[in-house]
Amino acid sequence: MTGESDVRPVVVIPADDPPMVGRSEYLNELRKFTDVQLYTDRPKDDAEMLKRLQPAEVILNSRSAVRISGPLLKQLPRLKMIAVCGIGYDSIDLAAASQHNVVVSNIPGRTATVVAEHAFGLMLAVSRRTAAMTRKLRDGVWSADLGVSLIGKTIGILGTGNIGCEMIRLCRAFGMHVVAWSFHPNEQKAERLGFEYVAFEDLLLLSDAVSVHVRLSEQTRGLIGATQLQQMQRGAIVINTARAAVVDTTALADAINSGHVFGAGVDVYDAEPIRTTNPLLQCDNVVLTPHSADQTPEGLDILTLGCVENIRAFLDGAPKNVVNS
Secondary structure, eight states: OTTOSSSOOEEEEOOOOSOSGGGOTTHHHHHTTSEEEEOOSOOSSHHHHHHHHTTOSEEEEOOTTSOBOHHHHHTOTTOOEEEESSSOOTTBOHHHHHHTTOEEEOOOSTTHHHHHHHHHHHHHHHHTTHHHHHHHHHTTOOOOOOOOOOTTOEEEEEOOSHHHHHHHHHHHHHTOEEEEEOSSOOHHHHHHHTOEEOOHHHHHHHOSEEEEOOOOSTTTTTSBOHHHHHHSOTTEEEEEOSOGGGBOHHHHHHHHHTTSEEEEEEOOOSSSSOOTTOGGGGOSSEEEOSSOTTOSHHHHHHHHHHHHHHHHHHHTTOOOSBOOO
């Protein structure tokens, strides 16, 4: 059993910045059966990253902005497993991991309610211009700008996995009509949750708000660009808590500045931390958060415990939640 050997496996957490698993008491559970090397800053270059990872038999990748590339994996002969702290694994070169016999596991669905709550909060904040009005009040301006009521409006959900379905549940409870699009529509799910699947183009045309919940892949990269934004109703709201590359950042900023899109709530960026040149920072009615949709005490504990369980299962010879062949 894990932990009975005199030689404990080494788990490296290469860049827990901003702190994530380091904030959870469940990290101490991992320390009971492994030697944990936790780094609370990001390496300054590839050489420093390699130095940090060289002793690792397991990498716990707590931040999706930290990339584990094929050339890096080639230099890590001791590595046997990568535990991704979340559902998305686009930061890992899966083909290279498989080539080097490295198991990659993720945590599907466990923080879906936490992330959906954040997405729903972003949508409310954008619809009522909360951030823009706060800025104006600080500048001494008593604004007469109008917000948008969402009750009775239509929301389009892109992706009906765990998070998308939780978002649907919240929107339905709020009194919104829900349409959705997915690569893999599930009519039983639609009947149970009370929504309707429609074609992608129809969703854009019908929706007063669009919320993105698809994983990043070659199929979804650039899914929402300038053309798709112009196909939306004038005054629509865009919410993205998935991955930045699914929505063209420049096109979204242009659509907001032109007035075609009412506003946007965004939690994910092309570069993280966000660069000062990101055009969304210059838009008026945007609500921006620092990739923190699952960053609550409850969310951090769920994710950290999920990593601990995946690592324990792998070391016990029964890996679970494996995403590569």
